[in-house]
Structures are given as structure tokens and as C-alpha cells.
Amino acid sequence: MSQPSTTTDRGEGGESPPTADATPAVSVRNLTKRYGDLVAVDDVSLDVEPGTVVGLLGPNGAGKTTLIKSMLGLVVPSTGTVHIGDVDVHADPATAYRHVGAMLEGARNVYWRLTVRENLNFFAGLSGQSPKDVRDRHDRLLEQFGLTDKADVAVNDLSRGMKQKVALACTLSRDVDVAFLDEPTLGLDVESSVDLRRELRRLADDEAMTVVLSSHDMDVIEAVCDRVVIVNEGRVVADDTVDDLVGLFRTQSYRIALAGEPSASLRERLDSAYDVTGWQPANGPGETVTFEVTLADGSELHALLGDVLDAGCVVHDVTSLEPDLEDAFLGLTERRGESGAAAGAAANGEHGATESRREREP
Structure with a gap:
């Protein structure tokens, strides 16, 4: 598995320089998925560079989930290929899975009868890592997500927000090259959400982990992502840095x-x-x-x-x-036939309405 080391000087919310001559951490080529007459993903091609955080946005029904599951090998595409590093996900899924972590169903990812630490050890063990070798990593995750006092408590006895934190910690519990996170901040309090942003940037900047982040929380996307890919009606309608996407609508x-x-x-x-x-x-x-x-x-x-x-x-x-990024998202999706109400609901998701613009003195 090719995983070049990437070190950047990017601060939280900044922009990382691209890694030259590196094998993409994720490479998607001409990916299409049809369900009968429905085209859920339509000829998508994109690369995700090692050590970067890429946000994936789109209205409900835009094809994000199908695209992510196809990238993980959970959905077999009608046409096209996906590589994690130099491994073909669909030709050699077992090898690809050793380098990937994913959180797709929130707290449903974890085993509720096991304690928090037992879950961390179990998911680390899936890749052959000894719990003893990754104990420091687990202790750091427990502290950052406020779970230290709950380490020996069964997940079933935790609140919904705590369960979400455990699912996140389990996804990050082993040393993987790529992490796919779907709505990772759902159910988190503000402090935990900020802690997550810092941890994602640390993993990308210090450990060269690549993160593909799907979220309706525009603040999180804008704060941590190097790039944003916007999907609408199964196609990529924008793929650029946050600053450049916002600049398109800087009227x-x-x-x-x-x-x-x-x-x-x-x-x-x-x-x-x-x-x-x-x-x-x-x-x-x-x-x-x-x-x-x-x-x-x-x-x-x-x-x-x-x-x-x-x-x-x-x-x-x-x-x-x-x-801000929400303006860019709404502008791009509405431009391609999305109604303002539908796109707005997708952008705000479970988090409710937000201010769509920042105020500044002229």
C-alpha cells in the first residue's frame, strides 16, 4: 500500500499545499452506479491526495451515500474503478479494507454490549494491531472526546451523544491511511465538535491521514477541509478549495x-x-x-x-x-435545478438554520 508521508504547515481552516508526485490516497475513475433507470452516480472521477481533508457536500438524494459506499467497496458500481492507494477496492477488497476506517451509521457502528475501551481494542484488532501497541492513541482519543471516565462503561449505558463519540473514536482507533466520516458531528456538543476539528487536522497534518468528510455542518466543513466536492444529481458540480468556491459568489x-x-x-x-x-x-x-x-x-x-x-x-x-460556504453550496445546487427550499434543508440538515452570510463593515 503506497502511503507517502505528507507534512504541511496548514493551520486549522487553512490550505495545504498539494503533494507532488504522490499516488492519490483515493482515486475514482468514471464511476457510475445505476439502479434500473435511476442513475445514482453519474460518471464521477476525482482524486484525494494523501494527508488532506476533503469535504463531500450535496442535497439529499444527490448520490453522496452511494458514492461513498462505492468508494468503500460496499456498493458494486455499474462501471468505473476505485483505488485506495494502489489497491483496486473491488478487485482486492480485503487488502483495501486494512487501510480504511469508516463511520457511516453513527453509533450503529459500535457494539453496545462492549465497554468503550473494548470497542476501541476490537476495532484496532481488525487490522491486526495489538491493543497494547495503540493504547496511547486510545487514551488520547478518550481524553479528547471526554470519554476517559466512561472507558469501562458499556456503550449501551451511554447517552446518544456519547455513543456518537465512541463511534468516532473507534473509527480513528487504528492507524489507517484513509478515514470516511459521514455526519461525524451529529449529536455532539459544541466543545466536542471543536475537539473533533482539531483531531482531524492533527491526523492529516501530523500523521498524513486522509479524511473524506460528508456533513451538513457547514462550519465543520469550512474549518477543516482542504477541498470541497459538491455532488448534485449524481454528478460532481464543483471541486475546489473553500476559499475559491466562496469566491465564486463574492458579490x-x-x-x-x-x-x-x-x-x-x-x-x-x-x-x-x-x-x-x-x-x-x-x-x-x-x-x-x-x-x-x-x-x-x-x-x-x-x-x-x-x-x-x-x-x-x-x-x-x-x-x-x-x-460563506453555505452560499456557495446553495448557489451551485440551485443553479442546477435544485429548489431553494430543498437545497436549504439539505445544507442545514439536523443542525437547523444558520446565518447564510457573515457581516463585515464596508
Whole structure:
């Protein structure tokens, strides 16, 4: 199994330089999976470099799960190949599995009658590793996920969030080249989620582990991933760094607050001339009326503000809105036929609605 050592100077949320002349940790070529007339995965090709963290995003039903299971050899593709390092997953699955860890069903991955440490030892043993040789690794995982005091407790007696932590720790319990994680932060508290981000970056930066991370938690994807692959309708519609994907949608958007209620004629003028959206009325006397607008350049902003002032309104505040990964995700999937509601639900998943843009002073 080819696994070049990769050391980077990437901090949390930064970008790793590519590894030159290295065999990809995961290589997918022309992968297609059909179920009768349904094409779940449609001619997908991609490489994942050693020691990188790659996020996999897509609306519900986009083909992510089928793609991941095909990459793991759990689903036999209709056409195409998958290699883990230099091993063909479907031709030699036993060898490939020795180099891969996966968490696909959350807490269902672990044995609930065993204690936490017994689960860690069992999953490490699957690859022939002695529990004694990896005890330090297990102790670190137990501490990072707040499980040290629960090490000798049966998993069945733990809370849902604790079970999720055990499943994560078991996936990382052995020294593998590639880890596939599906919704790893689901059920975790904020502190545990932050600890997970740090551990994933440490494993990639210090141990050259490759991580393929599928999640609806945009904060996690944005914080730890070197690249993001967005899948829609079975096809890869984007494959780039977080910064570059966000840059695609870095338009000049503003939230403008007016001191006082604008006239009906001014609102009509702004709606028609500048495509204003998101009107928010004043919550009470002395409060502001706000709206959002996306403009082509600074001259349009000046023209809009001129119209407001000419109508006798006072501009209380102008806030520039900076797009984030969720904006890029929604923009790319909606552009290809996804409805805003469906894509938004997929982006937010179990975590609820989030702010779609960061605010910054212009």
C-alpha cells in the first residue's frame, strides 16, 4: 500500500499545499452506479491526495451515500474503478479494507454490549494491531472526546451523544491511511465538535491521514477541509478549495438600515430598480427598517443611496455581507435545478438554520 508521508504547515481552516508526485490516497475513475433507470452516480472521477481533508457536500438524494459506499467497496458500481492507494477496492477488497476506517451509521457502528475501551481494542484488532501497541492513541482519543471516565462503561449505558463519540473514536482507533466520516458531528456538543476539528487536522497534518468528510455542518466543513466536492444529481458540480468556491459568489451585497419608514413610492422604486429583498419593518418607535440588496459595483450603491436621500429618508447604517460556504453550496445546487427550499434543508440538515452570510463593515 503506497502511503507517502505528507507534512504541511496548514493551520486549522487553512490550505495545504498539494503533494507532488504522490499516488492519490483515493482515486475514482468514471464511476457510475445505476439502479434500473435511476442513475445514482453519474460518471464521477476525482482524486484525494494523501494527508488532506476533503469535504463531500450535496442535497439529499444527490448520490453522496452511494458514492461513498462505492468508494468503500460496499456498493458494486455499474462501471468505473476505485483505488485506495494502489489497491483496486473491488478487485482486492480485503487488502483495501486494512487501510480504511469508516463511520457511516453513527453509533450503529459500535457494539453496545462492549465497554468503550473494548470497542476501541476490537476495532484496532481488525487490522491486526495489538491493543497494547495503540493504547496511547486510545487514551488520547478518550481524553479528547471526554470519554476517559466512561472507558469501562458499556456503550449501551451511554447517552446518544456519547455513543456518537465512541463511534468516532473507534473509527480513528487504528492507524489507517484513509478515514470516511459521514455526519461525524451529529449529536455532539459544541466543545466536542471543536475537539473533533482539531483531531482531524492533527491526523492529516501530523500523521498524513486522509479524511473524506460528508456533513451538513457547514462550519465543520469550512474549518477543516482542504477541498470541497459538491455532488448534485449524481454528478460532481464543483471541486475546489473553500476559499475559491466562496469566491465564486463574492458579490457586493449589503444590508441597509433606514431611520424611519420609507414611502410606498420609494419602496417600489428600490424594488424595481435594484431588486431589493428581505425588507424588515421597524420593531417599534425609533427602530430601523432594513433591506438587503446585491449590486454590480460601488457606483450602483451610491445611486441607490442617492435615491433614498432624495426621497427624504435617513440612512442609519450600511453593512457589507460576505458570502460563506453555505452560499456557495446553495448557489451551485440551485443553479442546477435544485429548489431553494430543498437545497436549504439539505445544507442545514439536523443542525437547523444558520446565518447564510457573515457581516463585515464596508
